[in-house]
Amino acid sequence: MSIPVPNTLARKIFLERQGLSRSPSRALGRQGLYDLIHDLGFVQVDSIQWVERAHHQILFSRNQTYRPKDLQHLLEKDRSLFEHWTHDASVIPSAFFPYWKHRFVRREERIRQNWAKWQGEGFDQAFEETYARIRDHGPVMARDVKAEDHKSGGWWNWHPSKTALEFLWHTGKLSIARREGFQKVYDLSERVIPAEHHAAEVEHDAFVDWACRAALTRLGFATSGEIAAFFDIVTPDEAKAWVIAHRDELQELALETIDGKPRASFAFADNVASLLDTPEPPARIRVLSPFDPLIRDRNRTERLFGFFYRIEVFVPEPKRQYGYYVFPLLEGDRLIGRIDMKAERKEGVLNIRRLWLEPGVKPTAGRLDKLEAELQRVARFAGMEAVRLQPGWLG
Numbered sequence: 001m002s003i004p005v006p007n008t009l010a011r012k013i014f015l016e017r018q019g020l021s022r023s024p025s026r027a028l029g030r031q032g033l034y035d036l037i038h039d040l041g042f043v044q045v046d047s048i049q050w051v052e053r054a055h056h057q058i059l060f061s062r063n064q065t066y067r068p069k070d071l072q073h074l075l076e077k078d079r080s081l082f083e084h085w086t087h088d089a090s091v092i093p094s095a096f097f098p099y100w101k102h103r104f105v106r107r108e109e110r111i112r113q114n115w116a117k118w119q120g121e122g123f124d125q126a127f128e129e130t131y132a133r134i135r136d137h138g139p140v141m142a143r144d145v146k147a148e149d150h151k152s153g154g155w156w157n158w159h160p161s162k163t164a165l166e167f168l169w170h171t172g173k174l175s176i177a178r179r180e181g182f183q184k185v186y187d188l189s190e191r192v193i194p195a196e197h198h199a200a201e202v203e204h205d206a207f208v209d210w211a212c213r214a215a216l217t218r219l220g221f222a223t224s225g226e227i228a229a230f231f232d233i234v235t236p237d238e239a240k241a242w243v244i245a246h247r248d249e250l251q252e253l254a255l256e257t258i259d260g261k262p263r264a265s266f267a268f269a270d271n272v273a274s275l276l277d278t279p280e281p282p283a284r285i286r287v288l289s290p291f292d293p294l295i296r297d298r299n300r301t302e303r304l305f306g307f308f309y310r311i312e313v314f315v316p317e318p319k320r321q322y323g324y325y326v327f328p329l330l331e332g333d334r335l336i337g338r339i340d341m342k343a344e345r346k347e348g349v350l351n352i353r354r355l356w357l358e359p360g361v362k363p364t365a366g367r368l369d370k371l372e373a374e375l376q377r378v379a380r381f382a383g384m385e386a387v388r389l390q391p392g393w394l395g
Contacts, residue, residue: 104172130164258306307335
């Protein structure tokens with residue numbers, strides 16, 4: 001028998017699972033930062049620095065004591081985190097590396113099949129040469145190898161310069177040792193990933209079991225499709241089979257969507273009591289990254305919050321509904337709107353261009369005060385000296 005879960009509670013459960021119900025001002029530190037990323041499962045990395053890069057903003061939105069230097073330390077010194085692929089490039093706990101080996105194998109099979117049709121036999125000779133170059137001479141950036149190959153009229157002529165490095169990274173043979181000006185520096189994985197994680201092997205069934213359990217834990221409740229989509233390392237069929245095989249551990253929930261309709265989902269039976277007693281999230285307003293894991297699954301976001309969102313970076317300007325890079329706003333357990341803003345670094349100001357509130361959300365004095373306080377926090381985090389409101393920013 002399924003347990004009914006009201007929409008407001010469903011939202012709170014997901015917010016708590018995604019680290020948004022904790023005190024945003026509690027001292028974090030390096031260990032706390034690692035624990036947060038481990039609890040989230042991954043944090044997406046993106047190069048766009050409209051205000052701050054996505055990974056920094058995702059972490060800052062959860063804790064305002066977060067410092068980017070701590071993330072860099074965990075990645076490049078402590079090595080407790082590594083960069084690889086979920087749905088996109090992400091920061092992932094190094095303890096997960098043994099499970100990612102299954103992704104490496106699957107990815108390599110697909111690439112080799114597709115590229116053999118495209119380039120014919122011998123297309124991968126350059127991959128072997130690039131690997132040997134790094135093995136024998138140490139870490140490289142894409143521009144290093146590109147310069148050498150252009151001199152010799154090498155394989156860069158038939159594909160963009162990062163092909164070999166990206167192939168070797170996607171298939172786990174190389175890892176990102178560090179970044180310089182956000183450019184990846186590649187080295188052999190065994191020289192980057194801690195030995196105990198690099199050497200560990202996990203059988204297929206244990207891999208699927210871990211991936212599904214880890215996903216469901218971080219989602220709180222989910223369908224088999226949502227479980228598969230969370231890390232994007234198991235197939236929908238594998239997740240569906242896992243749910244069937246573990247039904248005795250799972251409790252079916254009837255999640256109320258924003259329009260009042262029930263949606264069947266699963267949660268771990270042992271966790272249901274704590275899920276149903278989820279605490280209230282902080283009432284403050286927080287600016288979210290467009291790549292925040294809370295809204296990564298756009299369909300789930302719409303079902304739970306009634307909030308339609310898409311990033312319009314790749315939408316031609318005349319067709320944009322809002323703007324190039326617009327940030328969702330979270331207040332308590334509601335997504336209340338979106339804001340168009342940019343850090344104008346030469347001027348030292350966080351430039352607020354436009355605010356759009358969702359239907360029924362009023363720009364009350366109290367709400368605008370909370371928004372102003374958040375904008376001041378974001379400005380300081382981005383290294384800006386002031387917040388500038390453009391005329392007509394309230395619409």
